[in-house]
Structures are given as structure tokens and as C-alpha cells.
Amino acid sequence: METLTVEHNGDRTIVRLDRPQTLNSIDQAMVDDLHEVCDQLEREPRILILTGARTDKGGIFASGADISQLRDRRRHDALRGINSSIFARIAALPMPVIAAIDGYALGGGAELAYAADFRIATTRVKIGNPEPNLGIIAAAGACWRLVELVGEPVANEILLAGRVLTADEALSIRLVGEVCEPDELLDRANALADRIGGFDPLAIQVTKQVIHAPRAAHPVIDNLAQALLFESPEKTRRMDDFLLKRNARKGR
Template sequence: MKTITIHDEDATIHVELDRPEVRNAIDRLMVEELHSVCTDLERSPRILILSGAQGPSGGVFASGADIAELRDRRRDDALAGINSGLFQRIARLPMPVIAAIDGFALGGGAELAYAADFRIATARARIGNPEAGLGILAAAGGGWRLAELVGEPVAKEMLLAGKVLDGEEARALRLVTELHEPDQLIPAAFALAARIAAQDPLAIRLTKSVLAAPRDAHPAIDELAQAILFESEAKLERMQAFLDRKKSKE
């Protein structure tokens, strides 16, 4: 891998966006390499942590798409959904995705973070979508995921007026759920991953699918997912262990 660094930690895989010389800007090669990570995680589901390698001036998640490359893209590139296809694939990974945001997460970098299931950050995080100032729009999820996450008024302020949220503002809006010191951000991401990994993996996978289902799919999809879990060995073992612990305390 030339644009990302992969740390495989058993139940969790940590991927660093690693182009610090350009503030981890997302280019076509990074997209391809992240697709290869998705292929692995679809075949062997694990929790994914996404973060950015430290830049020369400090923390950075991803400053956006590579502008030098983006400038030369034309209509057919837009219709190919280069970034949106990847981010949709990341959002649909079987197990949860955690974005650990330090410094800039702008444009495509912000849209990558929006595709995650969890976002944690540092106070110096800067999250925004400045695409309109470059003559384009946030077409890789910013135009709809952002509104779902923070509400339409804030999304419009970010997408139409160029507002950039700092870490505290993002936490107040619940766009991120935790703030940490820069040196504690990755340990905090792994702590969150450990809490997820302590749950039943199949229950996590099915719960994620149910949460992503459209409104008119409920309650049928909930009942089908529950029917699968009711037949699992893990359900029987975990419930019996719960009853045994309760009995031992009586």
C-alpha cells in the first residue's frame, strides 16, 4: 500500500490515511487501496478504525480530495461515483466503522467520516464541506448524510455558507460523540472498538443492517433479523451465562 498504512489487530483493523505531504488528500490510488480494504473486511468482517497520519504541522484526518487530480475530472468521472461508491461501500461494511478525527476533515475527508458509524475527535478537529467555493458540490454523501446527522439548517450552513465546525461544535451537534486529547484519540478508538467487540458479532452485524434499512422495511426486517438470532448458539450461551451470573449472586 502506498497511500494508507494498515495495522491489523485481530478483531479490529486500523487504517491510517497516509499522504501527510498533501494533508492526506484522497486521490484515485487511495480510493483503490481503500476498496481493497473493504474487500478484505467483507470477506472477513472486523471493526474498522480510520484515522489520518500526522502532517508536518500536526494532526490531520483528510483535507479532502486531491485538488490537482479533481481539477482534471470531467462529466464521466462524476457519473462514475469514484468517491461516493467507496464511501457507500464503507458505510455498508458488515461491522462498525470508527472515524478518529484529528485536525482537518474537509470535503471528501469529511464525507468519508460521515460514512462511518462512529466519529470521535480532538478539540482541534475542523470538519466542513468547502466544495461550493471550488465550483462543485459535496456529491459523495455530504449532500444527504450530513443533513441526516446534524439536521438541515446546520447542513445548509456548512454546504452553502462554508461553515467549518471545530471539535466542540461537532460534539454539541452530536456529529462526533467523544472528544479526546490528540495522543489519546487512537487509544480511545480502540477502547470503543473493544466495547463493540465484546458484543455478539452476529447481533452487531444484523443490528447495523436493521439501522440502515429504510423506514418502510420495518418491522419486517427487525423480526427476520431477530428470528436468525433466536436460533444462534451465541444467543443461548450468552443468555445462559447471564442467568448463571444472576443465580450466583442470589
């Protein structure tokens, strides 16, 4: 791919944003490449780890949308939802998405991270949405995802007052789940993927769908999802294994 490096590794796919000459800014080619990745992962579900390739200035996730392209976009481009569509598609992938963030995650880069199910940050992360300084809004998900993630007061500081969070600040409000040193980032992401990978993939996929279902759909959708899983041979196998191990412990 022109803008990404992609590695398939068993139950997971690692995608590195790779436009170091523009600090991994998100352009149309990267959007197209991400759609291709999504097409693969929709057909063959795997855990997705999103991260940034290292640049000569150190680690970076994504510096935002490519301003040289954004400058020339007009009303019809906004209505196409170029970035919002791909971020929504990433958020809706069957298996969990882990954003492994190093360095700057600003504007569209932050919105890409918000679309993930999990976010792990290095100590040098800076994350925020300075779009109003460029005369636009954060229209690829931040104006509603960020409110859901951290609440309206903090979202207002980021979206309306240009606050850029450090890694520790992001951790304190649970925008990221953990903070590590830069050389530990992929190990931490893979460790999280290992934990997820130990569960039944079908149960994980169904759980993710139920989590993202509208509030009004509950509890009906929960019951239907459970009915599906109750008929799964993997459910029977896993519960048999659990009972065998429990009985073996009791027999000691």
C-alpha cells in the same frame, strides 16, 4: 499499500490515511487502496478504525479530495461516483466503522468521516464542506448524510454557507460522539472498539443492517433478523451465562 498503512489487530483493523505530502488528500490511488481494505473486511469482518497518519504539520485526517486530480475530472468521471462509491462501501461494511479524526477533515475528508458509524474528534479538529467555493457540490454523501446526522438547518450552514465546525461545535450537535486530546485519540477509538468487541459479532452485524434498512422495511426486517439470531448458538450461550450470573448473585 501506496497511500494507507494497515494494521490487523484481532477483532479490528486500523487504517491510517498516509499521504502527508498532500495533507492526506484523497486521490485515485487512495480510493483504490480503500477498496482493497473493504474487500478484506467484507470477506473477514472486523471493526474498522479510520484515522490519519501524522504529518510534519501535526495531526490531520484528510484535507479533502486531491484537487490536482479533481481539476481534470469531467462529466463521465462524476457519473462513475469515484468517491461516493467507496464511501458507500465503507458505510456498508459488516462491522462498525470508527473515524478517529485529528486536525482537518474537509470536503471529501469530512464525507469519509460522515460515512463512519462513530466519530471521535481531537480538540483541534476542523470539519466542513467548502466545495461550492471550488465550483462543485459535496457529492460523495454530505448532501444527504449530513442532513440525516445533524438536521437540515445546520447542514445548510455547512453546505451552503461554508461553516467549518470546531470540535466542540461538532460535539454539541452530536456530529462527533466525543472529543479528546490528540495523544488520546487512538486509545479512545480502541476503547470504543473494545466495547463493541464484547458483544456478539453476528448480533452487531445484523443490528447494523437493520439500522440502515429503509423505513418501509420495518418491522418485518426486525422480526426476520431476530428470528435469525434466536437460532444462534451464541445467543443461547450468552443468555445461559447471564442467567447463571444472575442466579449466583441471588444466592449470595
